[in-house]
Amino acid sequence: MSSQEPLLELRGVHKAFGPVEVLRGVDLTVRPGRVTALVGDNGAGKSTLIKGIAGIYPFDEGEYTFEGTPVNVKNPRDANALGIEVVYQDLALCDNLDVVHNMYLGRELTKRGMVDQDSMEARARETLNGLSVRTLQSVRTHVAALSGGQRQTVAIARAVLWNSKVVILDEPTAALGVAQTEQVLLLVRRLADRGLGVILISHNLNDVFQVADDIAVLYLGSMVATVDRADVTQGQVVQLITTGTYEGREAAATNGEIR
Known part of the structure; x- marks a missing residue:
């Protein structure tokens, strides 16, 4: 685990x-420059945890530190003010608007009482270039004409446009093909490489093991383990997801591999 101070910490929520x-x-810890995969079976509490972080369902108890x-x-609004952005699975994009207007949807820049189209377009291009996005031909393309992977790219770029520090991605590769999935995972890695803390919710363990640094496992509402991805196998993570433990966990815990 990185020695850097955490961006986000939850304790006993x-x-x-x-x-x-x-x-x-x-308990959950998110550090800058690292991808934390949040995994668990349906009903484990992943969505509720993320919505609590985002301020949609404020927690009843526990400590929330940023x-x-x-x-x-x-x-x-409180979460956004801290620098926390969430990209939900439905992406919340408007097909009838172009990339620029989707990135600024509800937060349009103005100048002398008018929408500042030039500044918005320039900042949108700058953000996409900073993420090394090469799959969009024009920021004036309507979202209706984009592929699933391109739509996901726009939604992620919108999340980092606002100087965010923590980005939460809810199943970003769901329903994408192999090539588009690879593009999105590369983008997820670039977010961390820029120093952001990334929370990745995914059911696809191949994606998790490709891009995550840490894996946090929820089981029936409890965080049963937070492990370094290099210290576990996919089989062990499957056991954690389905049973809340795995064979050999006691020995691993003794060696400090499970937190």
């Missing part, structure tokens, strides 16, 4: 909906 406790004392300072994130 709980979330319940009525009598149903969805998150039970969850850049070493305890914070109270009550809504998505």
Whole structure:
């Protein structure tokens, strides 16, 4: 694990909906320059955890720390103000708008009371170039004409446009072909290489093992392990996802490989 100070830390967070406790004392650490894959079976609590970080479902209990300072994130505006951006699986893009207007949707730049088209286009190009995006021919192309991988690229670029520090990606390669998946995973890696903290939610362990540095496993609302990707096999992660433990875990824990 990197020695850098964490960007985001959760300690002992709980979330319940009525009598149903969805998150039970969850810990999570996200460091700059690292991709943390969040994995777990359906119903493990991944979506609730992410929505809690994003301020959609504020946590009931626990400590939420950002850049070493305890914070109270009550809504998505609070999370955005910290530098936390979420790219949800539905991408929330408008087909009838071009790339520039999708990247600035709801946050348009203005000059003398008018939308500043030139500045928006220049910053959109700068952001895409900074991420080494080469798959878009024009930032004035309508989203309706883009492939699935290109749409995902636009959504990710929009997330980093606002000087974000933590980017959360919800199943970014779902329904993509092999070539498009490779493009998106390269982009995920570039985010971390730029010093951002990246949380990747994915059911695809091949993707996880290709791009993640750390793997955090949720099981029935509890964080059962956070492991360095190099210290586990896919089979062991599958066991953690399905049973909450894996054969040989006690020995690994003794050696400090499981946190």
